[in-house]
Amino acid sequence: MRIKAILIVALFLTSALFGSFFRPDVRPGYGVTDIGWLSDYFSPLRNTNMDTPVYFMDSGIEGPTFLLMGGTHAREISGTTAAIVFIENVTVTKGRVIVLPFSNISAASIADETGKAPHFIPIESRSGKRFLVYGDRRTDPLDQGIPDPEIFKHAQSDFTLDDGAESRNLNRQYPGVADGNPTQQLAYAIIQLVKTENVDFNLDMHESGTPDSYIDSKGNERSGSSLAYTLVCHPDALEIGAVAIMEIEAFYGVSMKLEESNKAFRGLSHLEIRDATGSLSFLSETPNPGQDSWRDKYDVINDPDYPLSHRAGLQLQIISSLFGAYEMMIGETIEVENLPSYEEVMQNGVFSYLN
Numbered sequence: 001m002r003i004k005a006i007l008i009v010a011l012f013l014t015s016a017l018f019g020s021f022f023r024p025d026v027r028p029g030y031g032v033t034d035i036g037w038l039s040d041y042f043s044p045l046r047n048t049n050m051d052t053p054v055y056f057m058d059s060g061i062e063g064p065t066f067l068l069m070g071g072t073h074a075r076e077i078s079g080t081t082a083a084i085v086f087i088e089n090v091t092v093t094k095g096r097v098i099v100l101p102f103s104n105i106s107a108a109s110i111a112d113e114t115g116k117a118p119h120f121i122p123i124e125s126r127s128g129k130r131f132l133v134y135g136d137r138r139t140d141p142l143d144q145g146i147p148d149p150e151i152f153k154h155a156q157s158d159f160t161l162d163d164g165a166e167s168r169n170l171n172r173q174y175p176g177v178a179d180g181n182p183t184q185q186l187a188y189a190i191i192q193l194v195k196t197e198n199v200d201f202n203l204d205m206h207e208s209g210t211p212d213s214y215i216d217s218k219g220n221e222r223s224g225s226s227l228a229y230t231l232v233c234h235p236d237a238l239e240i241g242a243v244a245i246m247e248i249e250a251f252y253g254v255s256m257k258l259e260e261s262n263k264a265f266r267g268l269s270h271l272e273i274r275d276a277t278g279s280l281s282f283l284s285e286t287p288n289p290g291q292d293s294w295r296d297k298y299d300v301i302n303d304p305d306y307p308l309s310h311r312a313g314l315q316l317q318i319i320s321s322l323f324g325a326y327e328m329m330i331g332e333t334i335e336v337e338n339l340p341s342y343e344e345v346m347q348n349g350v351f352s353y354l355n
């Protein structure tokens with residue numbers, strides 16, 4: 001036990017000495033008015049690999065505040081990509097948008113644990129070659145600093161999961177624990193941001209497996225992910241979500257499912273952020289072929305059925321449609337310029353919106 005503790009301290013010192021905190025490539029456009037850190041809201045994160053940049057896009061004109069989260073699960077790259085496109089292109093002309101492109105930056109700092117995807121994917125942006133980060137679903141065990149428990153238990157309830165590694169899954173920890181483990185502290189810090197900045201509504205962007213059915217190892221046909229193309233809404237946000245997905249289906253022909261937070265499944269952003277802060281909460285899921293465990297080979301960028309342009313374009317359209325639906329239901333909203341629609345992203349390719 002003592003040797004383990006010494007090893008953990010040694011690893012921590014090594015990373016502190018060599019400054020190996022992960023810094024993904026984000027190239028802000030004109031709409032970014034300030035950049036801060038999540039540790040500004042909860043100082044224990046400072047100088048750890050859990051601290052992550054916070055991008056402010058403030059119109060200076062009174063209106064609601066919206067929080068956009070990508071990278072809660074760092075392999076779900078339609079969310080990180082959509083968040084980066086937002087930061088690099090959009091100008092907010094009414095209200096304010098706060099963006100966390102890499103909500104769990106520790107998870108982005110390691111490759112996907114399946115070992116089937118490269119950690120850095122080269123792409124051609126407006127200014128030449130750059131890399132997208134394809135990370136893991138959960139916090140790096142080295143950053144967590146303690147072994148995973150046998151089973152995961154949510155701190156504020158009796159809710160448990162058999163897989164103890166879920167203690168490193170950010171989207172099981174809300175509303176977080178101030179003196180808890182690093183992933184619990186990360187969730188706690190995000191809640192502090194939402195409270196301090198009076199965030200009116202928020203979207204946590206995710207990816208699931210694809211809806212494609214497949215043949216399992218015993219020769220049986222199995223159906224694909226039921227989560228794909230879903231907008232999960234806190235019960236208080238359900239009507240806004242319904243209006244948003246109706247617009248997406250009517251104008252862009254992409255059919256999404258509307259789902260209400262399951263109150264028995266604790267720790268998830270769409271349920272707990274609203275309950276802890278009052279901010280209306282949404283979670284989106286686009287289909288990532290890299291998350292189909294049955295595929296031996298996949299292309300997370302150019303898959304013929306689920307290319308990244310389709311998935312990130314859909315995330316960007318969900319943001320835009322949520323703004324419209326929020327206005328319809330609440331009477332005020334965020335106004336923006338240069339937010340590409342789903343159709344535009346499909347036409348031009350998502351990389352033409354990266355600096």
Ligand SMILES: [Zn+2]
Binds near residue numbers: 073
């Ligand atoms: Zn996810």
